[in-house]
Amino acid sequence: MKVSIIVSDLSSQGAGRWGGAVRPFLLAKALKKIDCEVEIVGFYRRDKEGLSSSPDVPIIAIPTHPSYPRFLTSVPKLLNHITGDIIYAYKVKLPSLGIALLHKIKSGYPVILDIDDWELSWNGGDEYQYKPSVFKLFKDIWEPDGALHKIEHPIYLRWAEKLVAKADAVTIHTQFLYDRFGGIYLPNGKDTALFDPSLYNPENSRDKYGLSNYRIVMFPGAPTPSKGLQDVLTALDILNQPDIRLVIVGGNPYNDYDRQLTDKWGRWIIKIPKSPPTVMPEIVAAAHIIVVPQRDTPKSLAQFPLKLTDGMAMAKPVLAARVGDIPEILGDTGYLVDPSSPEQIADTLQLIFSDLEAANNRALKARERCKEFYSIEAMANVLSGVIEKVL
Structure with missing residues (x-):
């Protein structure tokens, strides 16, 4: 059994920051314990340092642009590198969950979603609203640095939340996330042989x-x-x-x-x-x-x-x-x-x-x-x- 873990950001400000100490790599270690073959596939911004291969798990990092629509040109490249029998999307974001569900449509392979944070909490949570004037909406769409060009604009995070129910299973690691999204409790695991x-x-x-x-x-x-x-x-x-x-x-x-x-x-x-x-x-x-x-x-x-x-x-x-x-x-x-x-x-x-x-x-x-x-x-x-x- 092979599992492809999809990560939206493998750059130095994302999962690349702590290397093998963050959630996708913990998932990979745990999956290997039950004899799954594992790969990590994801994006990194061309203006940031990305992750290379590691001795523990193969990492395929696709360079991308940090804004729409140029980001979309890298999506087919990532889809072509997903080879798992099960797709494990990390975080409720379109560049991870959205791509996993696209792959499911194409292949029929099941999708698991792992939620380790409430992404909208960094943008006001339930209080967040996007109600621009016509002029502001025009600027957000058409200006090169408009807000809606940002891959992680809160409105896209909210859209991603509406896709959670499309996953075949959801794993979470806190009661707060369970109350919000449901799922199966999967606590963060520590490598207690290393941390001895x-x-x-x-x-x-x-x-x-x-x-x-x-x-x-x-x-x-x-x-x-x-x-x-x-x-x-x-x-x-x-x-x-x-x-x-x-x-x-x-x-x-x-x-x-x-x-x-x-x-x-x-x-x-x-x-x-x-x-x-x-x-x-x-x-x-x-x-x-x-x-x-x-x-x-x-x-x-x-x-x-x-x-x-x-x-x-x-x-x-x-x-x-x-x-x-x-x-x-x-x-x-x-x-x-x-x-x-x-x-x-x-x-x-x-x-x-x-x-x-x-x-x-x-x-x-x-x-x-x-x-x-x-x-x-x-x-x-x-x-x-x-x-x-x-x-």
């Missing part, structure tokens, strides 16, 4: 990355306002303990939010550049605490933060906000605070650092929970049933 704390020495990692003199609170991801790092930094202001640092791994490739944080709280921040997925366990090993301080927004509710399972798999104490599925994922193996509560974050950081041995013992239970429910093997078990369903 016994393979790494925390002191050596701290020394390698220049962190030996600090107590490290780590956020291994791209900061955005909805991720709540401003609350952690405010908590560090409250504590005012000079040996604590917030280490941000990777940074934000989309805007200048990194700079905004550094301008205000630079004395608490250490940045580590984006690193390959195989290096991330060594970096996470350097942390004393992993923080996932999500704010209570539609964006956060729709997401399954991979940072949670980074910390859980590496047996690190995880401090997270009570947002969305986070309490269910952590169970009683982490430390929970209310969203947007710097004072609670400060108190909990103090609590963890006051008895780090007890916190590390709790974190060992988090690793066992991760292996049982949030591993690649756990994903594979669910996907086995999904494959049976569509066949």
